[in-house]
Amino acid sequence: MSRFWSPVVHNLTPYVPGEQPKLTNLIKLNTNENPYGPSPKVQAAMQTEIADTLRLYPDPNADKLKAAIATYHGVSPAEVFVGNGSDEVLAHAFQALLKHDAPLLFPDITYSFYPVYCGLYGIDYRTVALSDTLEISTDDYRQDCGAIIFPNPNAPTGRLLARDAIETLLNEHPNQVVVVDEAYIDFGGDSAIPLVSRYPNLLVVQTLSKSRSLAGLRVGFAIGHPALIEALERVKNSFNSYPLDRLAIAGAAASFEDEAYFRQTCQAVINSRETLVGELTHLGFEVLPSAANFVFARHPLRDAATLAAALRERAIIVRHFRQPRIEQFLRISIGTDAECGALVKALEELLSA
Numbered sequence: 001m002s003r004f005w006s007p008v009v010h011n012l013t014p015y016v017p018g019e020q021p022k023l024t025n026l027i028k029l030n031t032n033e034n035p036y037g038p039s040p041k042v043q044a045a046m047q048t049e050i051a052d053t054l055r056l057y058p059d060p061n062a063d064k065l066k067a068a069i070a071t072y073h074g075v076s077p078a079e080v081f082v083g084n085g086s087d088e089v090l091a092h093a094f095q096a097l098l099k100h101d102a103p104l105l106f107p108d109i110t111y112s113f114y115p116v117y118c119g120l121y122g123i124d125y126r127t128v129a130l131s132d133t134l135e136i137s138t139d140d141y142r143q144d145c146g147a148i149i150f151p152n153p154n155a156p157t158g159r160l161l162a163r164d165a166i167e168t169l170l171n172e173h174p175n176q177v178v179v180v181d182e183a184y185i186d187f188g189g190d191s192a193i194p195l196v197s198r199y200p201n202l203l204v205v206q207t208l209s210k211s212r213s214l215a216g217l218r219v220g221f222a223i224g225h226p227a228l229i230e231a232l233e234r235v236k237n238s239f240n241s242y243p244l245d246r247l248a249i250a251g252a253a254a255s256f257e258d259e260a261y262f263r264q265t266c267q268a269v270i271n272s273r274e275t276l277v278g279e280l281t282h283l284g285f286e287v288l289p290s291a292a293n294f295v296f297a298r299h300p301l302r303d304a305a306t307l308a309a310a311l312r313e314r315a316i317i318v319r320h321f322r323q324p325r326i327e328q329f330l331r332i333s334i335g336t337d338a339e340c341g342a343l344v345k346a347l348e349e350l351l352s353a
């Protein structure tokens, strides 16, 4: 607290990211990073970019990256927005598209940055309870609202909403923007991007942090009708002209040129997830069906916070949320098979103690 603060700062409740420990030799299954490195083509493209040209500002529009994303997803560059991580893209979407007189709707259990952005931008919101099985029920969104946002698959549950259900939601809310945050869609879901050409109220947000192994580069993007993109550009150009640096633009564009590597690493994560689900179930955990690179699981006989602390003592970090309805769950990111194996072994020992 300080008398020098602008009034709005006093009331902010900032987002708390998962721990990035300085210790090495930890098995880090807490922030949904990809256990595999980025494509060698990404690293090569970035190496080339380390040159005298770094003294020059990057392209403020990141046209090269927008073109790569547009080609990959079969849309026009005017339908693409890029930002410094999808968090920044989401932040601009909250400010540019989600602030209306009627409240913004999002699930009661979801990405915890959403209420933080509402606090920052003074957006009125109302949460919509997930069902008892922790699923989004689109029927519950049939209410007066200014806009809607949810992740698909949802975080931290990992549960997927079918594209048909998203289409129903879009038809039921033709006058509201619907933002689908697809941070984890490449691990087993159908993207809503093909719906963009028919629904001018749909904005799909994706990230290169998860399925493209580039959390450290900070690149995210949105695809939507050019009018929605223009709103994002207006906010972005009122905030920071150069959110993506030269290395990020080069590396991110190259990641869309290595489809084989992308498919191979996504499939490896999916395979490890299925193995881990089987093993956790065998240990007595209830595991929610996951279409993401993490699983959300609880043990009927063990306290989740205690389990998380015990795993940490064994140098394995998973994420635990002290939040109503989910305080007995652990969110476990999918690591390599060796990392998942070490987790299962540690849990086996803890459960038999």
Ligand SMILES: Cc1ncc(COP(=O)(O)O)c(C=O)c1O
Pocket: 031, 032, 084, 085, 086, 087, 088, 111, 151, 155, 181, 183, 206, 207, 208, 209, 215, 219, 220
């Ligand atoms: C649902 C969801 N959306 C967006 C993000 C932000 O990802 P990034 O800013 O790394 O693109 C995350 C990160 O964990 C997430 O879980």
